[in-house]
Amino acid sequence: MPSNRAETTDDNRRLATAIGLYVLGEETLGGAAEHADISKQRMKMILSDRGVEIRLGPRDTTDAKSELETLENL
Template sequence: MATDRRRDAVKDKEQLATTIGLYVLGEISLGKAAERTGVTRWEMEEILQEAGVELRLGPQSIEDLVDEVDVALDRD
């Protein structure tokens, strides 16, 4: 269960809903979803699990891999 701090960390609920939708559709990676919502990757993983979303762990494409590396290196 997400802590109250984690729920409060995501201020823009519409942005969170959009991000979850993009993740479900496979448009963005877990790392990119975390970046978009301003939480850690582990917090985003927990948020998605609580929302009943099946996690896709590991990059699904070369583009996903590049996104994950960019997020890890804090590059835009």
């Protein structure tokens, strides 16, 4: 059974990775939140607290098409 310290370390690692992916543009806000296992609202607050600009909407037409395909497959 993992200790609370190990769980906290894993949580911090997931959050740091999610933030990095978001900053690099490799992950959306929702994707980063999912990666960190937190709500989108919480991720938004964390990013804002760290001075990271929140991106709104798809980055380009490829992302927009991908989002539409995802919605169509729901």
